[in-house]
Amino acid sequence: MRILVLNAHPDEGSFSDAALAAYAEGAWSGGHELRIVALRELQFDLVLRGGFYSTKPLEPDIAQQQELIRWCEHLVVVSTNWWWVAPALLKGYIDRVFLPEFAMRYHARFPYVEPLLGGRSARAIYTQNSPWIVGWLFRGDLFWRWISRAVLRHCGLNPVKRLALYRAKEASPEQMSQFLETARKLGRQAA
Numbered sequence: 001m002r003i004l005v006l007n008a009h010p011d012e013g014s015f016s017d018a019a020l021a022a023y024a025e026g027a028w029s030g031g032h033e034l035r036i037v038a039l040r041e042l043q044f045d046l047v048l049r050g051g052f053y054s055t056k057p058l059e060p061d062i063a064q065q066q067e068l069i070r071w072c073e074h075l076v077v078v079s080t081n082w083w084w085v086a087p088a089l090l091k092g093y094i095d096r097v098f099l100p101e102f103a104m105r106y107h108a109r110f111p112y113v114e115p116l117l118g119g120r121s122a123r124a125i126y127t128q129n130s131p132w133i134v135g136w137l138f139r140g141d142l143f144w145r146w147i148s149r150a151v152l153r154h155c156g157l158n159p160v161k162r163l164a165l166y167r168a169k170e171a172s173p174e175q176m177s178q179f180l181e182t183a184r185k186l187g188r189q190a191a
Contacts, residue, residue, distance in 0.1 A: 026187025115156025
C-alpha cells in the first residue's frame with residue numbers, strides 16, 4: 001500500500017518523531033511504500049491569505065504535498081495536541097493544502113460538499129496531556145473531532161481511525177513502549 005505519513009510536531013526529537021519512526025518501521029517491514037513529510041521542513045506561508053479562492057500561485061512545497069496526497073492510498077497524521085486542538089503548523093498545512101477543487105468541491109445546493117479525496121483511508125496518531133475522560137467528557141476530544149470529521153472525512157477519506165496516547169506527560173516507560181509497539185503493528189498492517 002502507498003502510505004503518506006505527515007509529522008506535524010514543530011520540534012525535532014519529540015515523541016511524535018518516535019511514534020512516526022515506529023509506524024514507519026512497521027510499514028517498511030510490511031512491504032508498504034512509504035513517504036514521510038516533516039511539516040516543519042516545508043517552506044510555505046501558514047496563513048491562507050485571500051481565502052480559499054485566492055488566485056495566488058501555490059508554493060512548490062504545497063503543490064508537492066497535493067501530489068503526495070493524490071499518490072497515497074493511506075494518510076497518517078502524527079501530531080501533538082495543544083490547547084485541545086492541532087498545533088498551528090498542522091492547521092496551516094490543512095488550510096493551505098486541502099483546498100477546494102483539490103480536496104473538496106462546494107455546491108450551492110444539497111449535498112453542498114463533494115469530497116474529492118475518496119478511495120483513501122486515514123489514521124491520526126496523537127498525544128494529549130489530559131486524561132481521556134477529561135478530554136472526552138468535557139471537551140469532546142476536539143482534536144479528534146476536527147481532524148476526523150471536519151478535515152479528513154469532509155474530504156472523502158474513509159475510514160478514519162485514531163491511536164491516541166492520553167496523559168502523555170505522565171505515561172510510564174512501559175506505556176510509551178506499548179504505544180510505540182501499537183504504532184509499529186499498525187504500520188505493518190497499513191492501518
